[in-house]
Amino acid sequence: DAKTTQPTSMDCAEGRAANLPCNHSTISGNEYVYWYRQIHSQGPQYIIHGLKNNETNEMASLIITEDRKSSTLILPHATLRDTAVYYCIVGNKAAGNKLTFGGGTRVLVKP
Amino acid sequence: NAGVTQTPKFRVLKTGQSMTLLCAQDMNHEYMYWYRQDPGMGLRLIHYSVGEGTTAKGEVPDGYNVSRLKKQNFLLGLESAAPSQTSVYFCASLSGQGPQHFGDGTRLSIL
Numbered sequence: 001d002a003k004t005t006q007p008t009s010m011d012c013a014e015g016r017a018a019n020l021p022c023n024h025s026t027i028s029g030n031e032y033v034y035w036y037r038q039i040h041s042q043g044p045q046y047i048i049h050g051l052k053n054n055e056t057n058e059m060a061s062l063i064i065t066e067d068r069k070s071s072t073l074i075l076p077h078a079t080l081r082d083t084a085v086y087y088c089i090v091g092n093k094a095a096g097n098k099l100t101f102g103g104g105t106r107v108l109v110k111p
Numbered sequence: 112n113a114g115v116t117q118t119p120k121f122r123v124l125k126t127g128q129s130m131t132l133l134c135a136q137d138m139n140h141e142y143m144y145w146y147r148q149d150p151g152m153g154l155r156l157i158h159y160s161v162g163e164g165t166t167a168k169g170e171v172p173d174g175y176n177v178s179r180l181k182k183q184n185f186l187l188g189l190e191s192a193a194p195s196q197t198s199v200y201f202c203a204s205l206s207g208q209g210p211q212h213f214g215d216g217t218r219l220s221i222l
Contacts, residue, residue: 043115043203049210100156
């Protein structure tokens with residue numbers, strides 16, 4: 001399974017867009033990019049996923065580069081409740097869809 | 112609308128004791144997973160199942176056994192608990208093309 005690299009931590013201002021980068025240079029053609037977040041010690045919460053096209057839902061947007069070696073999660077208007085650890089993960093649906101969690105990015109939204 | 116339910120939520124064991132963690136999902140999902148999360152780290156896959164009656168090893172399977180006798184349930188067993196197994200355990204499930212849905216976790220301490 002491809003590994004991902006994320007910044008350890010980042011701060012962002014409440015009401016501003018938060019851009020979370022992720023590198024996955026060894027991603028293979030049939031692997032998806034997934035984003036989850038974990039607030040406190042709760043179970044991870046699904047945010048969004050994509051294969052090669054950019055995706056948007058009610059929570060966030062996912063921008064995947066054309067070579068698929070990196071992606072960016074965008075939270076359009078960060079709120080204090082978005083403070084969490086954000087995980088970027090690549091997974092292969094054909095291989096049991098196992099997810100390998102790295103250390104994630106600890107995001108602190110400040111007022 | 113229960114989703115993924117884990118039982119129990121908390122447990123304290125003595126070294127050498129055995130116990131079973133139960134994960135139940137009401138979404139008719141084919142795939143189910145058990146992860147553990149140690150302090151400050153990401154989740155690591157213990158075992159998973161791609162369907163009723165099937166199980167497979169994940170990244171850290173030693174010291175654990177699992178069973179999937181019914182589609183909706185995935186059991187994680189510790190035959191002889193060790194302090195190194197003190198952790199938070201998360202169960203997840205998914206179906207087809209969807210993302211994994213996680214439970215709220217079981218906090219297990221082994222003295």
